[in-house]
Amino acid sequence: MDIEFRDSPETGSPRIVARIVEQDKLPGDLPLTIAEGAKATRFTGKAGQVFDGFADENGKLVRLALAGSGKKDTESRHAALEKAGAALAAKYLTSGESEIALDAASSGLDASETAAVLMGARLRSWRWDHYRTKLRDEQKRTLTKVVVIGAPDGAKAEWEDAQAVATGVEFTRELVAEPANIIYPESFVERCAKRFEGTGAELVVLDDAEMEKLGMGALLGVGLGSERPSRMLAIKWMGGAKDEAPIAFVGKGVTFDTGGISLKPGPGMEDMKWDMGGAGAVAGAMLALVLRKAKANVIGVCGLVENMPDGKAMRPGDVITSMSGQTIEVLNTDAEGRLVLCDALTWVQNEFKPARIVDLATLTGAMLVALGSEHAGVFSNNDDLADDLLHAGKQSGDKLWRFPLAPEYDKLLDSPIADMKNIGGRYAGSITAAQFLGRFIENDTPWAHLDVAGMVWADKPGATWDKGATGYGVRLLDRFIRNTVKG
Numbered sequence: 001m002d003i004e005f006r007d008s009p010e011t012g013s014p015r016i017v018a019r020i021v022e023q024d025k026l027p028g029d030l031p032l033t034i035a036e037g038a039k040a041t042r043f044t045g046k047a048g049q050v051f052d053g054f055a056d057e058n059g060k061l062v063r064l065a066l067a068g069s070g071k072k073d074t075e076s077r078h079a080a081l082e083k084a085g086a087a088l089a090a091k092y093l094t095s096g097e098s099e100i101a102l103d104a105a106s107s108g109l110d111a112s113e114t115a116a117v118l119m120g121a122r123l124r125s126w127r128w129d130h131y132r133t134k135l136r137d138e139q140k141r142t143l144t145k146v147v148v149i150g151a152p153d154g155a156k157a158e159w160e161d162a163q164a165v166a167t168g169v170e171f172t173r174e175l176v177a178e179p180a181n182i183i184y185p186e187s188f189v190e191r192c193a194k195r196f197e198g199t200g201a202e203l204v205v206l207d208d209a210e211m212e213k214l215g216m217g218a219l220l221g222v223g224l225g226s227e228r229p230s231r232m233l234a235i236k237w238m239g240g241a242k243d244e245a246p247i248a249f250v251g252k253g254v255t256f257d258t259g260g261i262s263l264k265p266g267p268g269m270e271d272m273k274w275d276m277g278g279a280g281a282v283a284g285a286m287l288a289l290v291l292r293k294a295k296a297n298v299i300g301v302c303g304l305v306e307n308m309p310d311g312k313a314m315r316p317g318d319v320i321t322s323m324s325g326q327t328i329e330v331l332n333t334d335a336e337g338r339l340v341l342c343d344a345l346t347w348v349q350n351e352f353k354p355a356r357i358v359d360l361a362t363l364t365g366a367m368l369v370a371l372g373s374e375h376a377g378v379f380s381n382n383d384d385l386a387d388d389l390l391h392a393g394k395q396s397g398d399k400l401w402r403f404p405l406a407p408e409y410d411k412l413l414d415s416p417i418a419d420m421k422n423i424g425g426r427y428a429g430s431i432t433a434a435q436f437l438g439r440f441i442e443n444d445t446p447w448a449h450l451d452v453a454g455m456v457w458a459d460k461p462g463a464t465w466d467k468g469a470t471g472y473g474v475r476l477l478d479r480f481i482r483n484t485v486k487g
């Protein structure tokens, strides 16, 4: 979606002019046909509602759209404005129209409010149509541009900054939407290499042999059954103070999870192409930070493997040695995410000495049972870090809910033969997974684990996404950095 700023609606051609209106406060200057039409169709200006109609303006027929932004002065004002922009994009995406104009002036929007509407429009209009060669005309996307007229001072600069984040969200969605025959560990790295070229970010890549040398028996164990070699990717952005320790983001990048020898049932297995959603969010968040030249030192690490059943694959009962030296009895090869993450966590601590660590992973089905698709779970050894994340979650709309970590859960991981087993019992599955990861955090480094299993993919369109990849996590991590790292 292109966004263009213009001074007046006269130059250029958009046929649809959109105004954002507050709930229960239809502006007094609307043409009669619009005001009456809106009333007659029960348009009240609730966030996400759209009404459009035609009006005669000085002998010229114009099409006017009203998009509701809910009540003003609420905490969720920006989310509501995004919803308004998103609703406009959804309505006209395949309408045959190629442009709409957003009348910022008569909508009474300030700079950040204008940017919020644009953000909603841009995010909601993203689609991945690469493999659709037979779309009928009426299914094809036509809307490609929003022209902003009468933008307030500073709106353009606000948008410059926001659109870096939108680009990050879109990159995450692309990685997540791509099927597993296209995105596998090596091609994930290649796609990142291309996207980050010339941005000033530095990419570090480890192949199987290098990881072997470092002793990453857990991550490599997961990849044993796959024809695809595994990779560790670090994206480094040192835009902050010279000697400041970086923040580390660590993502689970299982590019396909069959379960391995503990094979998953067939129905729904296709969903496991998005088992790299944590790594996808890390890559997209790094892109957002790099494009907006964030004044922060941040390392994004992606542990990339494919979990397949094969003659070379790990067996249930195998004992493996992680990079930390701790041994793990693998009782279920489908609990592979924690095996990938534990070595990624050890590596990031050894290599980069981060001040704080946040990992993101589609780690457990139990998280979906607990929270559905409205919140991701957050587990942390540090209350300040948890609070910072919860706050960023509220602000960004990528919502979080905190779950406990406690030593009492540890005994569920006891193994008769090794330091731990890779599954707990039947209950508290998301917590025991987090508890497992906690064993790889050294010196009480502040660490948070986000179980995003319910968030990276949507079966239905949402506020700012169509069904499919949501891009969850990018805006959360971007907001977290904005709030917590001060140049």
Ligand code: BES
Residues within 6 Å of the ligand: 257, 259, 271, 275, 332, 334, 335, 336, 337, 362, 363, 364, 365, 366, 368, 423, 424, 429, 453, 454
């Ligand atoms: N990737 C899955 C978790 C998952 C399931 C994410 C459904 C999204 C939707 C993970 O690797 C897994 O298989 N976890 C197992 C763990 C169990 C074997 C302890 C699970 O949740 O069943």
Ligand code: MN
Residues within 6 Å of the ligand: 257, 259, 333, 334, 335, 336, 337
């Ligand atoms: Mn699994």
Ligand code: ZN
Residues within 6 Å of the ligand: 254, 257, 275, 334, 336, 337, 362, 363
């Ligand atoms: Zn998995």
